[in-house]
Amino acid sequence: MTGYLLRRLGYALPIMLGVSFLCFMLVHLSPGDPLVSILPADASAELQRQMMQLYGFDRPLLEQFLRWLWRALHGDLGTSIATSRPVTGEVFRAVGNTLMIAVLASLIGFSLGSLFGFVAGYFRNSWADRLASFVSVIGVSLPNYWLGMVLVIVFSAQLMWLPATGAGPGGSSDWAWDWAHVQYLILPALTMSFIPMGIVARTVRALVADTLSQEFVVGLRARGLGELGVLRHVVKNCAPTALAVVGLQLGYLLGGSILIETVFSWPGTGFLLNQAIFQRDLPLLQGSILILALFFVLLNLLVDVLQTVLDPRIERG
């Protein structure tokens, strides 16, 4: 097992390196002057040159990349051009915020999606199946921000049960796990959960239907197992794949949803990326993309390993 883990980590390293190179290059390939947002429009050529030198934008790209990578390895992703604060801190604060709603959304999506998918797959072609499939299609196809606004209108404006926007009574800086803060989490997480819910429901429905059509289910019945006993076997057969799907969904959600975070003014990664792009804040953009990409790679790794541990059919070759 340890050998397997090390090997998997070994595979992940070149991927991470490639990812960081791409992050760096993509941002540099995009047109426009990186300093345009902080330099006054009438800045002299001399000032501009000095600033370029200060940020290192005048060096060859490869050298810039290696310097950036070296510093990144030491936890330093540079300074945000717009706010002059260290990129690392900015990104991790945003990631933390997004992580909260993403994990909650994944949990909601996984639970409801599995439930719907299971019922639909188990009672295929029944009214319960049609209802569950309808709900999951709605979940995937309705625009997120629209759902978010509807939820805000219903639960904040009409019922006044939950706050509409923000990340806590005093902003996001003093987060605490009490109701005063947690209530801010609910609506964005709920909104975000619709897509993973729909995807998990569809996957689980197909998995359950496929499992039930296998010969071994007849074998289980022939041993005298009742529906509950059969159900237990079906769950164990479907769990590894269902977990993998939700793990990948969590990865996507970590990138934050610009639209959802904007609707709810949630200071997460989507919000941050949005800001970085519009202000052409190169260090911030590179840093946040890099961190998100690394999270994604690690999460993939985790999902793979978890699946291998859970599913005896997968050889640890």
Place this chain on the structure above:
Amino acid sequence: MSDPMIRLRELYVEFNPPGKRIQAVNGVDLTVDRGEVVALIGESGSGKSVTLRAMMRLHPEKTTRYSGALEVAGQDVLGMGGGALSQLRGKRVAMIFQEPLLALDPVYTLGEQIVEAIRRHEPLGRAEARARALQLFERVRIPSPERRLDAYPHEMSGGMRQRAMIALALACNPQVLLADEPTTALDATVQIQILLLLRDLQRELGLSIVFVTHDIGAAAEVADRMAVMYAGRIVEEGPASELLTRPRHPYTRALLGSRDEGALRKGRRLDTIGGAPPDLARLPAGCAFAARCAFADDACRAAVPERRELGARHAAACRRLDELPALLAVRADEALPS
């Protein structure tokens, strides 16, 4: 003879998937006594597996219609509720499947599956159940049984898997064993081992066995009686030795082919017969074999032939049984060079 473990009377099994009607079993009569071994043979699609699975009511409840009488271990299988049915399955009647790799849950070890089956029917603790599972593995002669209990199905060879499947089937000391082509998926040498194992276990435990096979040699080796199926009916049944040496029904004659030396060799497959069996969605009015039978006349095509006792538990369903020897002699004469 007075102690039947299985009794089928006029058993019909019909599948009704959306927009279809498949008459897979059409009036089967079969009695299997305690300790008796009966082989079901017949071409592919003749309803052998459907009949076998019906004995445990294993077909999808929603789309299957049964009628007739079906008693196993003295219980009315068609009339019983779901709870009683699952008490019967695995406890009184157990099944061995053709391909154990498909019939075992891939994500549970064999030990876990046997323990589960035991604890389903008997109030045993985990450790006791596992001890029983170990004994079962020894009984079916699996080498290093302790280690094999913790193996997943895919980690075993075909022969070992089938042994494990047999151990699983025997977990709760059933009286009846149903086996659907238990050796078809195996190598020839392994087939013989499994057959011998089944025969030994049958004798030790006094099991009643119904098994489906395409291997006449296997049937001759293990079975007391044989029943030949065609289009969902038993067209002939009788003691294995008699059926093999003196088949009466034209279909059995064609199926068993020439009964020379080689006929009883193990591993010999059934002969193929020209033509195709009837569509189970549109059965003919008369004898289902008439279209392929050299001796069929209009009367054969008009009504389903009655089953006729031929003495000593031998029976066949053919209108022209008595005329057949003469008809065959004529044909043999015609074939002779003049």
